[in-house]
Amino acid sequence: MDAESLVWPEKVEAALYQAARDGELKQFYYPEEEPYLFIFSMPFNEVSSTLRGNVAVIKSLKMMNEKLSKTKIYILLSFITFILFTSLLCLLLGHIYISLPLQRLRQAMRAFRYSTDPPKPLPVYGKDELASVTQEFNRMTAELFSAYRRLDVETEHRQKLQRALQDADKLITLGHLSAGFAHEIGSPLQIVNGRARALAKCNDDYDEVRRIANILVDQTDRITRIVQRLLDFTPRSSAEPVSCDAIAAIAEVIDMLGFEARRQEVAMTFVHPESLPLISINKDSIQQVVLNLLTNALAAIVNTGAITIELSQASIIYAEQTIPSLKLTVGDTGTGIAQEHLAQIFEHFFTTRSRQGGTGLGLAVVKTLVTEMGGSVMAESELGKGSLFIIQLPWRKFL
Structure with a gap:
């Protein structure tokens, strides 16, 4: 010591x-x-x-304590060194076996997103989970690429089909347009034909000849306007509303069809107020509506019968507001329409008189014209008892 x-x-x-x-x-x-x-x-x-x-x-115990202290420091340093070495080793192994494969997967995903060529399969190393993921990725990209190709083909076929349907729709529209114009031309031609026959029988009555001649001029002018629209190949355009005496406009149509009604022994009655204020309306359209309804009514009556045309002022409720309207009803005592057909009578080319030459366009034109004028049309009918058509048009006073 x-x-x-x-x-x-x-x-x-x-x-x-x-x-x-x-x-x-x-x-x-x-x-x-x-x-x-x-x-x-x-x-x-x-x-x-x-x-x-x-x-x-x-x-x-001084030396022993110093050795113990050194031993503790050595153990601590060894432990830290072991931890650092293990961490670096884990990072290195993780980079080699996890990061690099994941980076390859990410690059392959990006390349697949913008590539138009078939994807190249990634190399598969080992049999661990990442290898399984890589195999599934290769399988998925192959299936997706195949699905994309099928989708492209189907898209191309669908586009071709859409173009074909558009072409067919154009043809259908053209058919509707042509049929509509043909129907419009046919109605005045029938009137011209009937009036020409009546004119041939008038030898001495100059006033009657003059009146029939004026009707012929009006109808030929109307045919000229229809043909001009057809030549311009434009859809039916509503003329600008003008000052119109609705009673006089409808009376002209009744007068034009009077000869045909008398020939069929059909009594036509026009009920209306003594006078109505001038209204702003398309005269050609309202006359075409009345002409089509009266033509259908005459065709529906077998042998003899009656047609009643009634014009009056009424009102309609629109958007919780009461709006003055012009109400026109056309009733006949013809064969009538079956209840199951009432919902279809305003469709293009639907007719129950195909054997009698019906085209199924008259009521479709009526529906179109009334809608263009902002009005509504409805029908009531019963087989064997006749039909009633009710039209309401917004009342627009002429300023």
Whole structure:
């Protein structure tokens, strides 16, 4: 022991004296919390002897503590080094076996998004989860590319079909247009024919000849306007509304068909107020509506019958507002229309008189013209008892 160690603490001396008196073997550390001394005491005579003593061995733990400290530092450094090495190794292995495959997958996804060529399959290494993902990715891209090709083919076929349908729709529209114009031309031609026959029988009545001649001029002018629209190949355009006496306009149509009605022994009655204010309306359109309805009514009457035309002022409710209207009803005592056909009578080319030469355009034209004038049309009918058509047009006073 060095010189410093010869100065023992009082607690150590007291413990050694006590061990000598007791004559027992004793060893302990001092201090107990952070010991720097190891003390070993062994008696050198029996307890029964009068002279007692012991041999004490005191060992300094300074060097051992320093070695322990160094050992702790070494273990700590070794642990840190192991952690760093393991982390770097994990990063390296993760980069090689996880990051690089994932980067290849990402690049392949981006390339597949913008590529128009079949995708090249990614190489598969090993049998781990990433290898399984890569295999599924290769299978998925192949199936998607095949689906894209099928979709492109189907899209091309659909576009061709759409173009074909558009062409067919144009042809249908052209057919409707041509049929509509043919129907419009046919009606005045029938009137011209009837009036020409009547004119051939008028030898001495100059006034009647003049009146029939004026009707022929009006109808030929009307045919000229229709043909001009057909030559221009434009859809039916509504003429600008003009000042119109509705009673007089409808009376002209009734007068034009009077010869045909008398020939069929059909009584036509026109009920209307004594006078109505001038209204702003398309005269040609309202006359065409009345002409088509009366022509259909005459065709529906077998042998003899009656047609009643009634014109009056009424009102319609639109958007919670009461609007004055012009109400026109045309009723006949013809064969009537079956209830199951009422919902279709305003459709193009629908007719129940195909054997009698019906084209199915008269009521469709009526519906179109009334709609263009902002009005509504409805029909009531019963087989064997006749039909009633009700038309309401918004009342627009001429300013």
